Amino acid sequence: MRQKAAAAPYILWMIIFILVPLALVVMYAVTTPDGQFTISYISQVGEYAPVLVRSVWLAFVATVICLVLAFPLAFIISRRSSNSQRTMIMLVMLPMWMNFLLCTYAWMTILEKNGLINRFLANFGIGPLEMINTQGAVVLGMVYNYLPFMLLPIYSVMTKISNSVIEAAQDLGANWVGVLGKVLIPLSIPGISTGVIMVFVPSVSTFVISRMLGGGGNLLIGDLIDLQFLGNAYNPNLGAAISLVLMVLILLCMSITNQFGGEDMEGVIK
Numbered sequence: 001m002r003q004k005a006a007a008a009p010y011i012l013w014m015i016i017f018i019l020v021p022l023a024l025v026v027m028y029a030v031t032t033p034d035g036q037f038t039i040s041y042i043s044q045v046g047e048y049a050p051v052l053v054r055s056v057w058l059a060f061v062a063t064v065i066c067l068v069l070a071f072p073l074a075f076i077i078s079r080r081s082s083n084s085q086r087t088m089i090m091l092v093m094l095p096m097w098m099n100f101l102l103c104t105y106a107w108m109t110i111l112e113k114n115g116l117i118n119r120f121l122a123n124f125g126i127g128p129l130e131m132i133n134t135q136g137a138v139v140l141g142m143v144y145n146y147l148p149f150m151l152l153p154i155y156s157v158m159t160k161i162s163n164s165v166i167e168a169a170q171d172l173g174a175n176w177v178g179v180l181g182k183v184l185i186p187l188s189i190p191g192i193s194t195g196v197i198m199v200f201v202p203s204v205s206t207f208v209i210s211r212m213l214g215g216g217g218n219l220l221i222g223d224l225i226d227l228q229f230l231g232n233a234y235n236p237n238l239g240a241a242i243s244l245v246l247m248v249l250i251l252l253c254m255s256i257t258n259q260f261g262g263e264d265m266e267g268v269i270k
Contacts, residue, residue, distance in 0.1 A: 025247075028236055028237050028239075029041055029042060029241040029244040041237045042245065051221055052245075054135075054218070055220040056249070058139055059204035062142035063200045065143050066151075073151060077158075079163070089152075092152075095144070103145060107213060108212055111140075113130075115132070132215070133214060133215030133217065133218070135214065138214040142206065146198070147199075149198040149202075150196070153192075154191035157190055157191030161187050166179055166184075196257055201250055204246070204250065205225075206222050225239050225243055
């Protein structure tokens with residue numbers, strides 16, 4: 001009885017700030033402005049398929065890059081002494097203590113035609129290069145902002161992998177490729193699965209990064225939703241429909257990732 005009473009505030013919080021907003025999104029997505037039921041707004045989402053595909057593709061690329069960078073870095077940090085680990089983790093998290101917009105503005109200053117990189121390259125007679133308002137700039141912004149969300153879950157799992165396990169694999173004849181493929185990666189699957197979700201979900205729905213670093217030519221699904229609610233085309237019903245489709249897509253990706261991770265861990269345990 002006491003447990004139920006203690007859980008009551010959390011249940012109330014979930015109802016007010018999670019279930020009610022979700023119900024409102026669904027209601028707006030399947031009704032007209034005068035309250036009539038319709039699926040026309042959901043059917044219109046297909047017209048924005050190229051934007052959705054671009055969003056998923058760029059989020060996928062950013063997630064892969066984050067994984068490639070975070071995995072070896074997490075392993076290196078996890079093998080250090082406790083003091084060194086705390087220092088390195090603090091350095092990784094340091095950009096997260098700064099304002100998100102400020103970090104993105106900094107990259108605009110670095111990548112623009114008269115930015116730091118182009119001014120440096122001009123000393124060697126190179127450029128100016130078109131780096132801002134490109135898909136590459138958008139991916140760079142995603143990787144920079146979301147890399148810690150990939151690194152921290154993998155690091156938390158890596159710290160639990162004893163050096164004796166790696167040494168035992170090497171004693172049995174495994175080289176570093178074998179240790180990586182048969183020990184480190186399988187045992188790190190829970191952290192990798194969590195990191196992939198934590199990077200892919202905000203990347204596929206971002207709108208600040210794409211707007212500031214991608215320009216108008218690299219519209220993502222988050223920008224499209226933002227325009228429906230705050231732009232001149234004000235159409236909250238269509239915005240809710242797009243949000244609903246994006247939500248279903250994200251839940252599907254999370255489900256696939258969780259099943260993949262679960263199956264891999266069962267194979268390792270066996």
